[in-house]
Amino acid sequence: xxxxKNPASILTLxxxxxxxxxxxxxxxxxxxxxxxxxxxxxxxxxxxxSLNLIMGYGGMISFGHAVYLGIGGYTIGILAFxxxxxxxxxxxxxxxxxxxxxxxxxxxxxxxRGVYFIMITLALAQMIFFLxxxxxxxxxxxxxxxxxxxxxxxxxxDLNDKLTMYYTIFAVLLASVFISWKxxxxxxxxxxxxxxxxxxxxxxxxxxxxxxxxIAFVIAGVMCGIAGLxxxxxxxxxxxxxxxxxxxxxxxFMVVLGxxxxxxxxxxxxxxxxxxxxxxxxxxxHWHIIFGPFLVLVVLFARGGIHGLLTPRAxxxx
Amino acid sequence: MLEVxxxxxxxxxxxxxxxxxxxxxxxxxxxLLGRNGMGKTTTVRAIMGMLQPHGGRIMFDGVGIHxxxxxxxxxAGIGLVPEGRQIFPNLSVRENLVATARPRRGASRDMGAxxxxxxxxxxxxxxxxxxxxxxxxQLSGGEQQMLAVGRALMTNPQxxxxxxxxxxxxxxxxxxxxxxxxxxxxxxxxILVIDKNVAALTKIADRHHIVEKGRVVWTGTSxxxxxxxxxxxxxxxx
Numbered sequence: 259x260x261x262x263k264n265p266a267s268i269l270t271l272x273x274x275x276x277x278x279x280x281x282x283x284x285x286x287x288x289x290x291x292x293x294x295x296x297x298x299x300x301x302x303x304x305x306x307x308s309l310n311l312i313m314g315y316g317g318m319i320s321f322g323h324a325v326y327l328g329i330g331g332y333t334i335g336i337l338a339f340x341x342x343x344x345x346x347x348x349x350x351x352x353x354x355x356x357x358x359x360x361x362x363x364x365x366x367x368x369x370x371r372g373v374y375f376i377m378i379t380l381a382l383a384q385m386i387f388f389l390x391x392x393x394x395x396x397x398x399x400x401x402x403x404x405x406x407x408x409x410x411x412x413x414x415x416d417l418n419d420k421l422t423m424y425y426t427i428f429a430v431l432l433a434s435v436f437i438s439w440k441x442x443x444x445x446x447x448x449x450x451x452x453x454x455x456x457x458x459x460x461x462x463x464x465x466x467x468x469x470x471x472x473i474a475f476v477i478a479g480v481m482c483g484i485a486g487l488x489x490x491x492x493x494x495x496x497x498x499x500x501x502x503x504x505x506x507x508x509x510x511f512m513v514v515l516g517x518x519x520x521x522x523x524x525x526x527x528x529x530x531x532x533x534x535x536x537x538x539x540x541x542x543x544h545w546h547i548i549f550g551p552f553l554v555l556v557v558l559f560a561r562g563g564i565h566g567l568l569t570p571r572a573x574x575x576x
Numbered sequence: 577m578l579e580v581x582x583x584x585x586x587x588x589x590x591x592x593x594x595x596x597x598x599x600x601x602x603x604x605x606x607x608l609l610g611r612n613g614m615g616k617t618t619t620v621r622a623i624m625g626m627l628q629p630h631g632g633r634i635m636f637d638g639v640g641i642h643x644x645x646x647x648x649x650x651x652a653g654i655g656l657v658p659e660g661r662q663i664f665p666n667l668s669v670r671e672n673l674v675a676t677a678r679p680r681r682g683a684s685r686d687m688g689a690x691x692x693x694x695x696x697x698x699x700x701x702x703x704x705x706x707x708x709x710x711x712x713x714q715l716s717g718g719e720q721q722m723l724a725v726g727r728a729l730m731t732n733p734q735x736x737x738x739x740x741x742x743x744x745x746x747x748x749x750x751x752x753x754x755x756x757x758x759x760x761x762x763x764x765x766x767i768l769v770i771d772k773n774v775a776a777l778t779k780i781a782d783r784h785h786i787v788e789k790g791r792v793v794w795t796g797t798s799x800x801x802x803x804x805x806x807x808x809x810x811x812x813x814x
Contacts, residue, residue: 445674462624
């Protein structure tokens with residue numbers, strides 16, 4: 259819990275606190291649009307937290323992580339298209355699909371290291387991307403509209419209610435941060451971090467790191483898939499673009515920007531990345547000219563991301 | 577316990593081991609001595625499955641372990657304290673110890689041998705106690721070596737291998753490491769040590785192997801090694 263005592267974590271707690279009050283604060287300030295912005299930020303933050311599990315703590319730089327956003331989202335969309343709207347069916351199927359695909363992709367890609375791992379995760383993800391592009395029945399390039407949100411059949415829990423939808427996303431974000439924290443501080447997480455620093459050494463003391471990496475890969479895939487199913491429900495729309503490689507690149511950047519190997523870093527990274535692009539895009543249509551160099555500067559001069567800049571050196575994870 | 581017979585190993589086209597033979601008995605402390613570049617560390621790498629030998633055989637507790645991946649070799653009951661310590665720099669001392677801990681297994685468990693636990697390791701190295709929450713990379717060389725030994729003991733190995741056990745350590749710390757190895761020997765821990773400190777090794781080891789150009793050229797007891805000054809001068813440069 260030492261992480262909660264430094265300025266970076268205080269910043270994240272402010273961000274999380276802001277997320278908690280935005281549905282009331284934004285309309286009161288005459289900016290209801292920001293409720294939608296914050297919901298999107300939280301969905302991306304969940305995906306970034308999941309990527310940080312494998313990239314930050316396991317050293318696995320997946321360049322295809324956004325594919326699980328797509329798989330989670332498309333499972334909801336396709337089931338809804340076929341008239342299956344019960345959340346009790348949709349959500350387990352989406353989670354199961356993400357677990358299955360990430361297990362297959364992980365089993366293949368984790369046999370490689372370094373740049374080969376990056377390339378193979380990219381290739382596998384693009385395979386699913388092109389599959390979705392070619393699926394004419396489900397909208398191809400144009401995407402798929404979802405007419406009905408997941409139905410839990412509970413009168414007090416209806417995702418069509420804006421507040422319920424928003425706070426469901428918020429609760430999942432908190433849960434994903436908590437699960438990450440628990441995992442990283444469990445023996446499982448300790449082995450993952452040890453393997454990141456010296457995989458050969460971990461194996462030489464009798465631990466098959468492949469199994470640990472694969473389990474982490476599946477957990478991260480499922481967590482990202484949940485972000486995808488939330489996105490599908492929130493937007494009521496899925497498209498191949500949500501799992502295209504630039505989205506995976508953005509996820510990597512959110513993690514790096516916030517601070518790899520930190521529990522709250524990806525949340526801060528997602529918030530700063532999306533808010534900055536949102537604000538800059540209102541100033542000029544050429545906002546990428548400002549945004550691009552900013553990202554380059556962060557990589558060059560803030561090696562530990564925002565959390566690295568704000569965290570005293572002694573209390574950093576690495 | 578460990579029997580290495582005629583192993584040959586290479587790094588690419590460069591052969592390093594030319595029929596290496598080595599034996600470590602149960603409860604025995606054996607050494608592997610020799611000048612730099614003679615193949616001591618390569619022998620350890622071959623035993624641990626980190627380098628696949630292309631000839632010979634390695635038996636541990638009567639079972640062939642050559643060709644096994646390193647995690648299987650370690651699971652069979654061999655613990656390694658590698659050259660250069662190689663502790664996990666991003667983990668705390670406590671995490672380094674518990675990350676890869678494993679209960680005692682096999683014959684030694686059946687014989688009622690006492691398991692190494694976190695508390696027992698800290699008792700062995702009390703110097704680590706105030707540093708439990710420090711990151712591995714914040715420790716001194718001596719503390720890192722103690723941690724590396726402790727980490728290996730936490731896997732409850734039947735055989736402990738120390739590669740360059742006291743290299744680069746201050747004299748006081750070296751004394752502590754030798755004293756620790758003596759305690760382990762009293763507890764009937766089988767140990768294979770690689771080091772250059774012949775004087776210290778002859779006090780605790782039962783059997784010595786001198787390696788020259790990838791094979792063992794002499795095997796004998798501490799008394800025999802101490803008595804043969806010419807042997808020490810020729811192969812160990814002492």
